[in-house]
Amino acid sequence: MKVAVIGCGYVGLTTGAALAYLGHEVIGVDKDESKLDLLMKRESPIHEQGLGELLKDDDCGITFTADTAGAVADAEVIMIAVGTPQKENGEANTYYVEEAAREVAAGLKDGRSYTLVIKSTVPIGTNRRVAHVVRRALAERGIEVWVNFASNPEFLREGMALRDTFYPDRIVVGAESPEAVEALRRLYRPFLEQTFEPPIFLPRPEGYGLPPLITTDPTSAEMIKYASNAFLAVKISFINEIAGLCDKVGADVTEVARGMGLDPRIGSRFLGAGLGWGGSCFPKDTAALLAVGTEYGYTMPIVQAARDVNARQRLLILEKLQAALKVLRGRTIGVLGLSFKPNTDDVRESPALDVIRLLSERGAHVQAHDPVAVPRAVEALKGLEVEFKESPYEAAAGADALILATEWDEYRYLDLKELARRMRNPVLVDGRNIYRREEAEDAGLTYMGVGR
Ligand code: UDX
Secondary structure (H helix, E strand, O other), X not given: OEEEEEOOOHHHHHHHHHHHHOOOEEEEEOOOHHHHHHHHOOOOOOOOOOHHHHHHOOOOOOEEEOOHHHHXXXXXEEEEOOXXXXXXXXXXXXXXXXXXXXXXXXXXOOOOEEEEEEOOOOOOOHHHHHHHHHHHHHHHHOOOOEEEEEEOOOOOOOOOHHHHHHOOOOEEEEEOOHHHHHHHXXXXXXXXXXXOOOOOOOOOOOOOOOOOEEEEOHHHHHHHHHHHHHHHHHHHHHHHHHHHHHHHHOOOHHHHHHHHHOOOOOOOOOOOOOOOOOOOOHHHHHHHHHHHHHHOOOOOHHHHHHHHHHHHHHHHHHHHHHHHHOOOOOOEEEEEOOOOOOOOOOOOOOHHHHHHHHHHHXXXXXXXXXXXXXXXXXXXOOOOOEEEOOOHHHHHOOOOXXXXXXXXXXXXXXXXXXXXXXXXXXXXXXXXXXXXHHHHHHOOOEEEOOOO
């Protein structure tokens, strides 16, 4: 099928490249010139596992342009995947979505039919609003075009975005017309039936079954996306809240999570206590969900509490550190990991950066390391005096404490004795609970985890 994807960010680019690999004729649209330059050279503007390889793959015939109207004219399916940044009151800003919809409408051809899909995470009711914008623009042009609208939220995790695209848990389509559902069923058939040849670097996970296609109305589809992200954020905040109590009573939250997770009604995933959640989705989507509630005069105390616990989590680590070192002013603190989670260079709402800001406010000197996120962290921490080091061992050198903030694989097998040897004061704050207390203590480190 001919597909135009408007917006080549995480979602648009991953989806577009994957659809092109399946054999669809995909054109990606982006207005950002520097991004477009890279894309034209088939280079990925973001650090995302496998994406660079996929863009270079001969089977992935995706092309790029800055011209929305030109890209959509001959498309059968048009996907809007532009950003929905957070407004000051927490609401998601749909300005770019509506602008994209107007540009799309300007390119549609008289007498043709299209399926217009919203992939961006948008507030409840946006699909209806976009339909209105497009229909009005078409009426102004005085042409007759059949547009079938669909909401098709994505559930991609950064760092695993391609895996989640090729092997999804479910595909959700919210549409009022059967034509839109049929178009998306055709588009996604190779994923639904798993009939494609997996890319070499992305083998089909063992035991992976076929993903269900969930068809529903557009409003419910929009809600599925927000409710899923909010639920996961609540789950993490819940275990973080339990972790705080474990610290008080002397229990180990990793043991508690293991025992809880074996109950299939609870499940073991997203029960990892630590510095809390960050990234481009959970913070923004929980705020947006609360804003929708406010708009309708409805409070959502559980979602609010998940956010409060998450904010407190960063402070708790600082308090632990302060208890161990007494004074933070003038201390040197090493920080391992800057991205909001491993396998990405994304530092948006990263707990690591929040901790660094708090440390700086309290007069500590920070020396940090990250395998890939340093350039983005430098930008985000502008104005703060942070030293960036080439290796985790250099970040530990001369430090009064070392905080492990992001669980990159390369931090899982550190030579703890060497770390302890290099530090002025060998305190390890394991903000992601990846080490066992005994192994750290055997290496000569004072160990502090989260909730253990
Ligand atoms: C999330 C959703 O998982 C995805 O489905 C949605 O489409 C976008 O938002 P992402 O933000 O990429 O994806 O990351 P995710 O792996 O979900 O982690 C989010 C945050 O939670 C990270 O900061 C991570 O460190 C934290 N986390 C995750 C925990 O603190 N504990 C856990 O057990 C799991």
